[in-house]
Amino acid sequence: MKHPVGQILSERLAVHQQNGLLRHLTLANQKVDFCSNDYLGFARSSALKLLIHQAHAEQAEPHNGATGSRLLAGQTLLAQELEEELARFYQTESALIFNSGYDANLGLLACLPKDGDTLLTDELIHASMIDGARLSYATRHRFRHNDLEDVEAKLKTARESLKKGQVFVAVESVYSMDGDMAPLQELVDLCEQYGAALLVDEAHATGLYGPNGEGLVVAMGLQDRVLARVHTFGKALGIHGAAVVGPAVLQNYLINFARTFIYTTALPAHSLLAIQCAHQHRKSHADTQVRLQKQLTYFQQRINHSLPNTTWTNSQSPIQCLILPGNDFARQVAHQAQQVGLDVRAILSPTVPAGQERLRLCIHAFNTMEEIDRLVEILQATLAGETIEQD
Incomplete structure (x- = not known):
């Protein structure tokens, strides 16, 4: 049966195709x-695959799936212990696992900056960060890519116009479409000067920088000066899932306010074990x-x-x-x-x-x-x- 809206969708797709933008x-x-x-090469690593298989065979978890959200029935000892391991690995107080990097960025940016706050974002941040920013009730301004003068000008304006609100700055450490790096040291200095909090998406730095692949923030020794980092495991670590890492209060806040964490079924044991094994594999390789x-x-x-x-x-x-x-x-x-x-x-x-x-x-x-x-x-x-x- 043809749905009446089908014709409208076909016409939109036709325009997309005419513009040379149709995806397949x-x-x-x-x-x-x-x-x-x-x-x-971790996604194709037979050694990592075997490590995950062995870990899953030895795991006592009886369920194939998580059976619900972490707040409902999906909390397990494995998830709790893994987050503690990740916090140690990324040299911070806490970690909270999300089902994907997209979910992590969406949840973080949508709930952290509130009405009355200001969110400043680099113009080249990930689509997931942009979508999270759109869901936030904060006032949002974009700054020119890696332009410290523009960042400072907007920080000054935000600080002068705010009475009680908080200012957040969101960047990627390694940018996905240009491959260049954010000037993290200077950004941290500016954020501290103007009382802002820095949020860093480490998706394309996780596994690649730092002594054991902890990311660019750790490689530069800035982990205690950045409020939140998003580490995605589906790129250099070759598996799936993500975590937001930072101070313990951040984890507690996200558990209570991040909708992409609260209202989604948790990752199954196999995925959690894969995250654990990938980090072990990175440390030894x-x-x-x-x-x-x-x-x-x-x-x-x-x-x-x-x-x-x-x-x-x-x-x-x-x-x-x-x-x-x-x-x-x-x-x-x-x-x-x-x-x-x-x-x-x-x-x-x-x-x-x-x-x-x-x-x-x-x-x-x-x-x-x-x-x-x-x-x-x-x-x-x-x-x-x-x-x-x-x-």
Whole structure:
């Protein structure tokens, strides 16, 4: 039976397609991975898979699922002990597990800044942070990306206009679309100067920075000066779930006010054990970060030599972005790479601003130098307008 609204939905999709923005689900392929967030290769690690399997086989938890929210029937000793472990790992007082990084950001940003507060956000924060900010009743202002002068100007204005409200500043430590890093030390200093609280999304830094992958905040020794950090486990750690870490009062506050925590079924034991095992695996495999840095350095040397007249974002992280203005052009270059077995994806506007369309290339610990050579050769040939022979 055709629903009367179906025609309206079809028309909206048609417009989306005409604008070149229609998305499709595609099966995972066997191409060389230069697009996933599996920076350390943990998602494909047989050793981590075995560790999780063994932990689950030894687990006494009788239920397949959590059976309810943590506040209803889903609280377990495993969840409690894991949060205590995560707090120690991330060098803070408490951790609260969320089902995903999206849920964590949405819940945190929606409930922490209240009516009468001010929320200042970098213009390039994650969509999940933006959506959380939209659900908040706080006054929100965006500042120019990594622009400390703009941050300070807005902090001054917010502090002068507020009588009792709190000011919050929300950033990513490593930005997902540019791969560059927030000036965390300067942001912490400014927040303390103006009595603001800093919130840091560590999604693309978790596992990659710090002695054991604790993130950029810990790597810079700022963990006691940042109110809240969001650590996502579905990227470098190769599994799923997330946690908000910070002072004990923050955990208690989120348990009472974060709707994405209160009103969702908790993660099952298998997911909790996977989180536990992934952190153990990271601590005992520091060599993967060394290997990743080696491959990243090699990639940057190759593009500097072979692609000197191209434009790249200012990134020292595994996220390397080649600017290719225009959706059609970016899509065309990505297609050429895919035709020869390289999984390269174009990021199009409006996901990024018009004129900033790009290839978002992710370098991994498991990428070989031969694969990197092939990628650079294909980009060089395609940008020169040469015909590429398929493998």
